[in-house]
Amino acid sequence: MVESNAEKRREKRQAAIERREKVRKYLKIGLAGASVLTAVIIIIAVMSGGIYKDEPGFQAFAAAYFEDDDTTKAVGKSQEVVKYGAPLSVAMEYPVTGQATTDSYIANIAVDLENQFRLENKDAKKDDKVAMLLDYDSYNTQRAAVGVVFSQEQQKEKDREMTTVKSGVYTYNFSTETGRPLTSIQIFNPGYKTFCSQYLLDYFQKNHKADLVKGYETALADAEDNFNKYVLTEKGVRFYFDPGTVLKKEKGTAFAEITYEDLKGTIRDQIETRAIDPSKPMVALTFDDGPYPKTSNRILDCLEKYGVPATFFELGQNVNNYPEVVKREAELGMEIGSHSWSHPNFKKISSKKAKQQIDKTNNALKKACGQASTVFRPPYGNNTKAIEKYANAPIILWSVDTLDWKSRKAKSVMKVMKGVKNLDGRVILMHSIYESSAKAVEKMVPWLLNEGYQLVTVSELLEYKYGETPKNGKLYGYNYFYTDKQ
Ligand code: ZN
Numbered sequence: 183m184v185e186s187n188a189e190k191r192r193e194k195r196q197a198a199i200e201r202r203e204k205v206r207k208y209l210k211i212g213l214a215g216a217s218v219l220t221a222v223i224i225i226i227a228v229m230s231g232g233i234y235k236d237e238p239g240f241q242a243f244a245a246a247y248f249e250d251d252d253t254t255k256a257v258g259k260s261q262e263v264v265k266y267g268a269p270l271s272v273a274m275e276y277p278v279t280g281q282a283t284t285d286s287y288i289a290n291i292a293v294d295l296e297n298q299f300r301l302e303n304k305d306a307k308k309d310d311k312v313a314m315l316l317d318y319d320s321y322n323t324q325r326a327a328v329g330v331v332f333s334q335e336q337q338k339e340k341d342r343e344m345t346t347v348k349s350g351v352y353t354y355n356f357s358t359e360t361g362r363p364l365t366s367i368q369i370f371n372p373g374y375k376t377f378c379s380q381y382l383l384d385y386f387q388k389n390h391k392a393d394l395v396k397g398y399e400t401a402l403a404d405a406e407d408n409f410n411k412y413v414l415t416e417k418g419v420r421f422y423f424d425p426g427t428v429l430k431k432e433k434g435t436a437f438a439e440i441t442y443e444d445l446k447g448t449i450r451d452q453i454e455t456r457a458i459d460p461s462k463p464m465v466a467l468t469f470d471d472g473p474y475p476k477t478s479n480r481i482l483d484c485l486e487k488y489g490v491p492a493t494f495f496e497l498g499q500n501v502n503n504y505p506e507v508v509k510r511e512a513e514l515g516m517e518i519g520s521h522s523w524s525h526p527n528f529k530k531i532s533s534k535k536a537k538q539q540i541d542k543t544n545n546a547l548k549k550a551c552g553q554a555s556t557v558f559r560p561p562y563g564n565n566t567k568a569i570e571k572y573a574n575a576p577i578i579l580w581s582v583d584t585l586d587w588k589s590r591k592a593k594s595v596m597k598v599m600k601g602v603k604n605l606d607g608r609v610i611l612m613h614s615i616y617e618s619s620a621k622a623v624e625k626m627v628p629w630l631l632n633e634g635y636q637l638v639t640v641s642e643l644l645e646y647k648y649g650e651t652p653k654n655g656k657l658y659g660y661n662y663f664y665t666d667k668q
Contacts, residue, residue: 237266240313243344244273247315256416257320257328263292269306272296274316279328283361283487288330291352292316295334303336311339312347321415323355324442326453327364329413330354331422333435351422351435353413359455360489362631366410367459370449377448378440379404382421385438386428393429401427418442419449455489456515458646463606464636466643467492467623468580470521470559472614473500473507480620482510488627490637491515493578494614495559498523498543505550512551517639519578520544520555528566536568544574557640557652565657576652578640580611581663586619595622596629605635607647609663 244264258277265272299314321329336348355364411422418441429436472478522539544554558573584595644650
């Protein structure tokens with residue numbers, strides 16, 4: 183029993199090797215005059231029984247598809263996933279870069295594309311024989327970024343031939359610093375689409391006149407929806423256009439590359455990891471009552487990992503005890519606010535004492551990180567005339583209280599966050615002195631980013647979301663930080 187199974191497996195392997203050899207042989211012939219794809223289609227027709235006869239047949243087909251192509255794979259090790267099935271089969275190749283955040287994004291993209299493919303073809307009949315093929319190109323760039331393009335095809339076997347029924351590309355540019363996908367605003371200077379429109383209209387008119395489709399000007403116009411599909415390469419930025427939008431459908435996905443040289447002034451000299459897009463939703467995370475080394479550093483580790491900022495409203499007496507934590511906050515680009523020296527209720531202290539609480543804290547901050555507070559938050563949210571007079575900074579309350587001090591549970595904090603219908607424009611209140619809050623941050627940051635929120639400091643929120651230049655001594659209270667009424 184064991185032996186015969188082993189024998190069967192050996193035979194199967196041998197058959198697969200033979201098929202693969204055959205595929206290679208024909209591929210080489212095909213390559214002389216035709217594209218790789220055409221070659222694959224040719225040899226598939228020659229192969230006995232078609233690729234869906236059995237699993238080894240499909241595996242040989244997938245191997246040939248990935249092996250003899252003309253892709254650029256400058257970054258990452260290729261991971262191959264081949265799943266044979268009737269009627270749906272999948273063959274994917276994607277890069278593993280070694281950057282954990284990037285790799286988890288990429289793995290998710292592959293999963294999403296496969297799920298989408300299976301959903302689209304859920305009504306396929308058993309002998310329909312449909313395959314999803316996913317290949318990629320990856321590029322080192324002259325920026326702190328890695329460019330990845332996925333090329334997806336859906337092929338259907340008919341009369342022993344594989345015919346492409348659908349194709350498309352998906353582009354990603356990952357920051358080598360944070361590992362996350364970069365947005366246009368982080369890569370280009372404002373107004374880049376105006377330049378791209380002029381340049382690419384000219385390029386396609388000069389070089390592909392015969393293949394232009396009617397209305398190609400719309401796809402190349404200086405408009406919001408255009409020039410969003412691109413990848414950074416070694417030499418420039420390659421823009422992609424879906425089949426039939428610029429060039430005739432049978433030409434497949436059209437692309438054109440603009441060199442970094444030509445893009446000068448249009449592309450940023452360096453990737454701006456902190457660029458803020460005012461048109462996209464944003465949230466400000468704030469942490470009171472620190473610094474406290476163990477938990478503050480755990481929060482900072484997470485913010486550093488994702489390359490995002492937050493605002494820390496620190497107590498002067500803690501700053502005095504742990505100046506190195508505040509120094510790290512400043513170095514990481516966090517906004518540093520004051521939360522008084524010893525957390526008194528300002529409604530119960532004299533004006534003179536209030537001034538002391540504020541000044542003493544600013545002196546401690548200056549000593550720790552070289553700068554006074556840029557924002558002030560009164561303990562218990564109790565604002566007074568004395569604060570307005572002496573704070574020398576905008577007074578900032580909040581609009582979502584996570585109640586982290588009360589629940590002391592990361593899960594409960596996340597539940598509060600997920601319970602808010604729209605977090606755009608909100609200031610989130612947390613405390614940097616609890617382990618549970620640090621744990622919540624580790625869940626919250628990736629969740630917010632995944633939901634499409636940008637993380638910003640309080641001052642950035644005022645400026646970019648509300649168009650407000652922060653004014654010293656002005657109270658930005660509970661009702662200020664809403665972009666809609668809920
Ligand atoms: Zn407090």
